[in-house]
Amino acid sequence: MEPLEERARRRGIMLLSGGGWLIPTCLLCTYGFFANLRPSEPFLTPYLLGPDKNLTERQVFNEIYPVWTYSYLALLFPVFLATDFLRYKPIIILQGLSLIVTWFMLLYAQGTLAIQFLEFFYGISTASEVAYYSYIYSVVDSKVYQKVTSYCRTATLAGFTVGSFTGQILVSVGNWSLFHLNVISLTCVSVAFATSWFLPMPMRSLFFHQNANRRASKLMQVKGSSNRSCIKNEDLARVSESEDLEAQVPLNHKAHSTDDRVAEQTNINLLNVLRILWNDFLECYSSHTLLCWSVWWAFSTCGYCQVINYAQGLWEKVAPSSHSDIYNGVVEAVSTLLGAVAVFVVGYIKMSWSTWGELLLALFSLIIAVNVYLMESIGSIWVCYVCYILFRGIYMLLITIATFQIAANLNMECYALVFGVNTFIALVLQTLMTLIVVDSSGLGLDLFTQFKIYAGYFAVISLIFFVSGFYRLVKKCQRKQDTQQSSGT
Known part of the structure; x- marks a missing residue:
């Protein structure tokens, strides 16, 4: 009979986690919940413009907020590689630490330069999100991927929703100051940081720390000696999963420690990693369907982030917090819950996305454009709130x-x-838009003009996908008619 320790090693990270998928998932969900439980976040703009920081609108919107975009872009790729090389957990710890620094500075830092440094640290935490969402796949079996993904995303969603509702209640009912909301946020991210230290350390990662069989397959692909495709093949996936378990056991584990032998067999250099990434990139984007959805993803996410980043500023212009009650927290919470419902409904929608997908993207992008335009043109805070909820x-x-x-x-x-x-x-697109439209070194436009541009941006996206979708639909109908005529003759 196979020894207990050997069986544990053959199951890889199961020995490290001490409880299969349950313990690392619970720890990661706890981290995600508290890292997003930030009651002060919906009130960030009023806080910066208020007496605590006493910054001007131009300083906040045109000099401070753009720093986050630039930092996020500059850090994304290095953090992506570092996440894989360091095997996720150190980057999750870094994210927790950067959140602590961000909220500590939000409490005590003064002046434009200090708040710009704050935005840089927040950019670190945002870029590090890749570690949170990919960590769990390195410590659990592929059979529970869907389950643990659902749990982790639900935890972050719940944290953000509870935080937003809590902030709104404390401001509207308890009459708490925004400074004390930031104290609660700092406490919550500190709990998340403490939790991150208890996460089990993964033994493998996607590129740098692979098992020997997968590494050989990857390098053969780079050299053109393998037929492996990025397109999913269920048989290859099952074989790969079986090989993962086998290859995690060193052949001579008595001569070396497990960790040393795994590192010796599975480390892969940076040059080969970049070659693998480039090879996979060319292979993936050769698919028209994937390219279409990816283009919409990239372009719409750019516009979405711009609207989200500056929505609070627009609300402050329409209804200043110094003269009226603000409901930013409840609006953020309701919009998140509506988004969660929409995500749930997607699983029950049955339709031919290959036929109607582009036209639906065009339709909904147009609706988004209308909502963004109404937010800046009507001049009512309630219209802004409703349009924002629908937009998200x-x-x-x-x-x-x-x-x-x-x-x-x-x-x-x-x-x-x-x-x-x-x-x-x-x-990249968001950085260019920020540099040209928002940054004081560019046009430095006011918020109302900015939102007109964002509305026009989504309208252009809608037009592009309508033309593309209509053209493909016509071509498909023509092919269908030609097939029917040829079969009839």
Whole structure:
């Protein structure tokens, strides 16, 4: 009979986690919940413009907020590589630490330069999210991927919703100051940081720390000696999963420690990693369907982030917090819940996305454009709130569909790569838009003009996908008619 220790090693991280998938999942969900439980976040703009920081609108919108966009873009790719090389957990700890620094500075830092540094640290935490969402796949069996993904995303959603509702109640009912809301936020992210230290350390990662069989397959692909495709193949996936368990056991574990032998067999250099990434990139984006959904993802996410970043500023212009009650917290919470409902509904929608997908993207992008335009043109805070809720709900619905359409035909390696590339392109576009439209070194436009541009941006997206979708629909109908005529003759 196989020894107990040997069986544990053959199951990889099971020995490290001490409880299969349950313990690391619970720890990661706890981290995600408290890291997003930040009651002060919906009130960030009023706080910066208020007596605590006493910054001007131009300083906040045109000099401070753009720093987050630039930092996120500059850090995304290095953090992505570091996440894989360091095997996730150190980057999750870094994210928790950067959140602590962010909220500590939010409490005590003064002046434009100090708050710009704050935005840089927040950019670190945002770029590090890749570690949170990919960690769990390295410590659990592939059979529970869907379950643990659902749990982790639900935890972050619940944390944000509870935080937003709590902030609103404390401001509206308890009459708490925004400074004390930030104290609660700092406490919550500190709990998340403490939790991150208890996460089990993964033994493998996607590129740098692979098992020997997968590494050989990857390098053969780079050299053109392998037929492995990024397009999902269920038989290959099952074989790969079986090989993962076998290859995690060193052949001579008595001569070396497990960790040393795994590192010796599985480490892969940076040059080969970059070659693998480039090879997978070319292979993935050769698919028209994947390219279409990815283009919408990148372009719409750029516009979405711009609207989200500056929505609080627009609300402050329409209804200043110094003269009226603000309901930013409840609006953020309701919009998140609506997005969650939309995400849930997606699982029950049955239709031919290959036929109607582009036209639906065009339709909903147009609705988004109308909502963004109404937010700045009507001049009513309640119209702003309603349009914002609809805007976020529609985007979450569409991005979930896009995620499913992209992931449905990809294996796990290419899944991570495509999502990373799409996010990077979105950030590049957002950086250009921020530099030209928002930054004081560019046009430095006021918020109302900015939102007109964002509305026009989504209208252009709608037009592009309507033309593309209509053209493909006509071509498909023509092919169908030609097939019917040829079969009739």
